[in-house]
Amino acid sequence: MPRSFLYEVPPTAGLPPRFGDLLPSATPTLSARAAQFLGVDEVQVECSGTAALVVALTALKRQSHRTSVIVPAYTCPLVAIAVAHCGLKLRLCDLVPDGIDMDDLQLDALCDEDTLAIVPTHLAGRVADVDAAITCARRVDACVIEDAAQALGARFADGSAVGTRGDIGFFSLAVGKGLTTFEGGLLVARDAALRRELRRVSEEIIPRSFAWELKRSVQLLGYHALYNPFGLKFVHGDPRRRALRNGDLIGAVGDDFSLAIPLHTLGTWRQSIGAHAFARLGEFQHECFRRAQSRIAQLLVKNRAKSDVLLDHFGHGTWPFLLVLMPSEAARDAALARLWSTNLGVSRLFIHALPDYAYLADIVPQADVPNARDFAARMLTISNSPWLDDAGFERICRVLENTTA
Numbered sequence: 001m002p003r004s005f006l007y008e009v010p011p012t013a014g015l016p017p018r019f020g021d022l023l024p025s026a027t028p029t030l031s032a033r034a035a036q037f038l039g040v041d042e043v044q045v046e047c048s049g050t051a052a053l054v055v056a057l058t059a060l061k062r063q064s065h066r067t068s069v070i071v072p073a074y075t076c077p078l079v080a081i082a083v084a085h086c087g088l089k090l091r092l093c094d095l096v097p098d099g100i101d102m103d104d105l106q107l108d109a110l111c112d113e114d115t116l117a118i119v120p121t122h123l124a125g126r127v128a129d130v131d132a133a134i135t136c137a138r139r140v141d142a143c144v145i146e147d148a149a150q151a152l153g154a155r156f157a158d159g160s161a162v163g164t165r166g167d168i169g170f171f172s173l174a175v176g177k178g179l180t181t182f183e184g185g186l187l188v189a190r191d192a193a194l195r196r197e198l199r200r201v202s203e204e205i206i207p208r209s210f211a212w213e214l215k216r217s218v219q220l221l222g223y224h225a226l227y228n229p230f231g232l233k234f235v236h237g238d239p240r241r242r243a244l245r246n247g248d249l250i251g252a253v254g255d256d257f258s259l260a261i262p263l264h265t266l267g268t269w270r271q272s273i274g275a276h277a278f279a280r281l282g283e284f285q286h287e288c289f290r291r292a293q294s295r296i297a298q299l300l301v302k303n304r305a306k307s308d309v310l311l312d313h314f315g316h317g318t319w320p321f322l323l324v325l326m327p328s329e330a331a332r333d334a335a336l337a338r339l340w341s342t343n344l345g346v347s348r349l350f351i352h353a354l355p356d357y358a359y360l361a362d363i364v365p366q367a368d369v370p371n372a373r374d375f376a377a378r379m380l381t382i383s384n385s386p387w388l389d390d391a392g393f394e395r396i397c398r399v400l401e402n403t404t405a
């Protein structure tokens, strides 16, 4: 439990690794396991969610003269970096108030004959409104790429997996995303001809790299050794506290991405580790769901801070963490002043709306996106890791209750 200063709760509920995952054995491939889990015919494995998006955008770009990609104004900076990498134009759509979805009216207004793709995003494990994006996309003959990087295992109300309703979908297997190969990505597409094209593009633009595979394999071994409440203090908690002491919020959450995207294949050993882990994912996510439901109830019952927890309107998401919206930026900052540097797994998702990252200024257009900025300003996250025990969660609830700013 997180009373000891030698204990760290991770900010997201990663699937705890097992030594047996590292051993070679005759198991279905990662691609086959993922296809079975998602209920689709085929899954393409890439070295990251970003690489999967690069492959998808490259394939679409080759079939069209269109150049614009519409994304939510609050999303992972890597999405903007992937769009720029492909030589495409980013167009930002504001969010609905207090939610992860793109504003319907603005999305409709942004869509035109230059729109190559719309990227509805299942942020924080929540299920996004993909149908609204599909309606806009069909009007202008654009494609829908579901960004399910943070939502492997989430389902629409009809039971189908998120990522499988748009033309293309992708998932991340990066550290912190549940099942991980340290870095990794999965790519799916509804149409068989498009799937063939995605494979062709991948074979053409994604090289093998022994150096990258070696580096990632060592990192994955380190992850297996240290992804536990004791190891995490040294590799995650202490560096985060150091960044916070230095006022480096972007560094504290790891939003400081390189503009150069590593593109290489994902080696067979790391794939077999991911394939082993898939066998435990469903049960683990079920436990996460039950814990999240009971903790949301606990948080909202005592809700003197008038905070809101993001819930699902379009299906059943996954619960790597609870995303909490506080009544004001001042209230959020007051709560974080007491919680962020503790070992309780309280943090923030992306620090800014996309136009507000100085280091992205050359690739992200300025845009009036008040709801995305408000979302970034009022949100905090509470880990749903099994290592956050009831006493730790109760402590967090008390701080939120007593935050009156």
Ligand SMILES: Cc1ncc(COP(=O)(O)O)c(C=O)c1O
Pocket: 048, 049, 050, 051, 075, 076, 078, 079, 121, 123, 147, 149, 150, 171, 172, 173, 174, 183, 184, 185
């Ligand atoms: C919403 C979103 N999209 C895309 C990505 C990129 O995925 P990856 O880190 O696997 O490259 C991430 C990763 O954090 C993400 O959160």
